[in-house]
Amino acid sequence: MRHLILLALLAVICSCSLHSQMPKGKNIAINLKLDSTISNHEQWVYLHRYDDNEFLIEDSTFIKKGQKEITLYGYTPEEHSFSILFAKKGPIEIYLILAPNSYVETEVSATDGMSPLKKVKGSYANNERIEKVKNSFTINEKKREYYAELSIPTLSDKEKEEIVKQIEQADVQLDSINMHLLKNSQSPNNVWGALYYFSEKVKRDSLTILVKKALKRFPNNKQIKGFIYKPKNGFPPETEASKQRSERISQIIDARINENIKLKEKKGETTTNVNGLTFLSDKGEEVAISKLTGEYILIDFWASWCIPCLEGMPYIKQAENMCNGKLKVCLISMDKDHKTWKECIVRWKVENFVNLTAINSKGEQIEGVNIKAIPYNYLLNKDHEIVATNIHQKELLEKLNELMKKE
Structure with a gap:
């Protein structure tokens, strides 16, 4: 019991210390360690998210050349997804699931890719999601192979039946992964993700049953409620300020993508020797x-x-x-x-x-x-x-x- 009390006191002390370091009105801190592939480039970094119809830029900071570390701050009343955008060099989107009073850390490199799956210190929900995505990716990769095999024109009916069975078995595995999250995850965001998966597979009545079970654990989560309880007057229309923020971030993302994938074109030439x-x-x-x-x-x-x-x-x-x-x-x-x-x-x-x-x-x-x-x-x-x-x-x-x- 004494150990439990000491742990509780330490948690309170750490929480108070965290809050004292955060800017007013913020309850999330994201510390990024930058390697030389990023720190050698001066650029802006943005933390952004959607809240219903409203696009929010939670924070932005400028990386000076040689800077090895930055911290971004945000606010959310409940667990929510956030995205981090590097304007010139580095990931175009680091997707994170964060709860109120989170302090997370991770290392970032330009070699991480455009949209890396990054585990971070300090977010159980984010790391749980990454494990789910990786496991699902492996199964979906296998499904693509089965569908490719199914497309071979010379297959017999028996061979086709066997491949269809393998596809069905893969679907059962995906169902199992999502049902496990639905029943056991402590993250409302990950539970919402599992419900979204089933929303495209099951009938309305079955989905309603699954949503009501989820709401027993997360009774106030508006994302989960949204599957069956729509706002009476709908969501308010997006504000002009939100549209401007969204357009600003979209322009940066488009420029980054075009820089990475642009192919040379020669007018009048559509093929090559x-x-x-x-x-x-x-x-x-x-x-x-x-x-x-x-x-x-x-x-x-x-x-x-x-x-x-x-x-x-x-x-x-x-x-x-x-x-x-x-x-x-x-x-x-x-x-x-x-x-x-x-x-x-x-x-x-x-x-x-x-x-x-x-x-x-x-x-x-x-x-x-x-x-x-x-x-x-x-x-x-x-x-x-x-x-x-x-x-x-x-x-x-x-x-x-x-x-x-x-x-």
């Missing part, structure tokens, strides 16, 4: 497209930040399997960060493909690559003649099946 191009491989070797051999050659332009590209990757793997050695796959990355590109090769298990980069050491796109958007691909025959362009996922598998039948 891909056979005349030479790229650097992940092994540091120069590879000429004209030297690639195979009955068919797939040249696919992609990037780690391109969601449609990653969604199409399982189909490319199935295409190679389906062609029984007659298809050579060459993946050409548009990632400016070569470290991220190489990590993605391992993560997506595509080391057996020819992996090249279209971005030189200066972060510039190699001349002659005149594609306007990705994913984009060329399917070549053994004579390096273009058979098809810009065909993806199921369409790619169907085209290859058609070509195989003609042989």
